[in-house]
Amino acid sequence: MEEKLNGIVLGGVNFGDNDKILNVFTLEQGVVSAKIKGVKKAGAKLKFAAEPFCFAEFIFATKGKFRTVTGASLIDSFYSLREDLFKYYCGATVLEYLKKFCREGIVSREIFLLSVESLKKIAYGDNPQSEICLFLINALKISGYALNLEGCFTCNKEIEGRIFFDYVYGGFFCEHCQTADCREINYSTYLALKKINGGETLSSAECVGALRLLDYYLLNKTEEKLNSLKELISLTK
Ligand SMILES: [Zn+2]
Incomplete structure (x- = not known):
């Protein structure tokens, strides 16, 4: 199942060599955690979406209670x-x-x-x-x-x-x-x-x-x- 949620990244922890588990506070579902793959590699496309403060429309692939970030359009990074x-x-x-x-x-x-x-x-x-x-x-x-x-x-x-x-x-x-x-x-x-x-x-x-x-x-x-x-x-x- 695919889910589109507006959220702010609160933080994350490293998972394996290149992945992270993010904590995202969303408008529609409250706080959710989601895996984001490959973001520690140089030049990763979704690197921005794993940073604290990132406010974006996230696309999650959802399987039961597990979510994986598959896409994100930045709304504001509050740089x-x-x-x-x-x-x-x-x-x-x-x-x-x-x-x-x-x-x-x-x-x-x-x-x-x-x-x-x-x-x-x-x-x-x-x-x-x-x-x-x-x-x-x-x-x-x-x-x-x-x-x-x-x-x-x-x-x-x-x-x-x-x-x-x-x-x-x-x-x-x-x-x-x-x-x-x-x-x-x-x-x-x-x-x-x-x-x-x-x-x-x-x-x-x-x-x-x-x-x-x-x-x-x-x-x-x-x-x-x-x-x-x-x-x-x-x-x-
Ligand atoms: Zn008084």
Whole structure:
């Protein structure tokens, strides 16, 4: 059987001397794995289709649960991600998020479309850090870990002055409502997250606190560590 699926290559492992087993996140079928033959040979026609970030319409020959890539038409390779270290780690954070949060065979059109849109903006825009914050805020929302950025989690009033965060609720608290489980954060971090969530683009410097908070939240709430996000944060210090 032949299948045509739109997908983004998340990564792959070597198989034999010249082949690879790819992990592809597809619009139609969720994450699938597929063998791609001969791509380690010089001049292989489908070499591009085995590279991480490759967004293409793949043609698979499917036998039961096994897929082999027989063709691919490139839609976007997001090449500029490879020319800038900040863009690279932002893009790699998207792929790592998909690897950790999207299960094999579970279809999620919403997160697929968000990923394509974010990779485009990271690769071709001027504020990759702001785009990766927006990606994480929205992806966490889709995965069921939404941050609550609508004022104090308990009293609902807009927070002024000191501000506290509790990862268990993904919520922010005013000085009056905070509990011993909260940790105090910078007001500028909350403001940056709110602005990004509201559609504003921020400079990379303004995103540092937001990236740290998203990393802290991911690690404690979902127990998933994104190494690329850690690298990005250490670069922006
Ligand atoms: Zn309150």
